[in-house]
Every structure is written in structure tokens, then in C-alpha cells.
Amino acid sequence: xxxxxxxxxxxxxxxxxxxxxxxxxxxxxxxxxxxxxxxxxxxxxxxxxxxxxxxxxxxxxxxxxxxxxxxxxxxxxxxxxxxxxxxxxxxxxxxxxxxxxxxxxxxx
Numbered sequence: 581x582x583x584x585x586x587x588x589x590x591x592x593x594x595x596x597x598x599x600x601x602x603x604x605x606x607x608x609x610x611x612x613x614x615x616x617x618x619x620x621x622x623x624x625x626x627x628x629x630x631x632x633x634x635x636x637x638x639x640x641x642x643x644x645x646x647x648x649x650x651x652x653x654x655x656x657x658x659x660x661x662x663x664x665x666x667x668x669x670x671x672x673x674x675x676x677x678x679x680x681x682x683x684x685x686x687x688x
Contacts, residue, residue: 583664584632585644585685586674587625589651595629596651603634606641607663617643638667644675651677660684678680 583603592629601624604617613682618643623631636642649656664671672687 582632583634583636583642583669583673584630585625585634585647585670585672586631587629587651588674588676589629590676590680592651595627596625596628596648596675597627599625600647601631601634601637601653602645604643604645605636606643608641614641625644627672636667636671637665643659644673646675648677649683652679652682655682658682658684662674662686680686 585601587599589596602619603621605620606614607616607618608662610616620635625631644660648658657676660673661674673684674687676683
């Protein structure tokens with residue numbers, strides 16, 4: 581299984597190039613609450629705003645942390661937390677960045 585992302589700067593109307601992206605996995609308590617995050621990988625978006633083949637290789641709670649300071653003065657960092665239930669599937673988690681907001685979703 582792999583994970584990919586795509587960052588689009590909707591204010592500029594183009595891909596967000598050079599955005600640092602960090603993948604983290606949740607460390608959980610015995611009752612399933614998140615007690616911290618373990619870094620797994622980091623990358624930077626390419627000329628098309630994409631970053632692929634991140635090693636989210638098992639079911640669990642994951643987080644993508646985007647350093648968006650170069651694209652948004654209002655949101656210098658965006659953290660997207662999501663759950664992978666089926667590690668055999670590819671997951672795509674895009675980020676649409678606007679001047680005063682952002683949207684994310686499970687892509688194909």
C-alpha cells in the first residue's frame with residue numbers, strides 16, 4: 581500500500597510547488613487515544629504539486645503535516661489526520677489551499 585498527496589494553491593490557481601510534507605503515524609494508548617506522533621517520512625511536492633509513494637504501509641491512524649508558510653500567511657501549517665483501515669488499498673489525500681482556508685478529501 582502506498583500514500584500520495586497533491587497540494588493545489590487555489591488562490592494562485594496552480595499547484596503548490598516545494599511544499600515540505602511530513603508523514604507521521606499515531607502512537608496510541610491502550611484505549612486507542614492518540615498519545616503522540618512518530619515521524620515516518622518526509623518529502624517535498626514536485627513541479628506538479630504532488631508527492632507520492634509515502635510509506636503508509638499498515639492500518640492505523642496517520643497524519644500528513646504540510647508546511648504551507650510559503651503559500652499561506654494565515655495557515656503556515658496544515659495537519660491532516662486520517663485512518664487507514666485497508667492497508668492493501670492506495671490512499672490519496674489532496675490538500676486544496678486557499679488564502680484563508682483549506683479543504684482535504686480522500687482522492688482516487
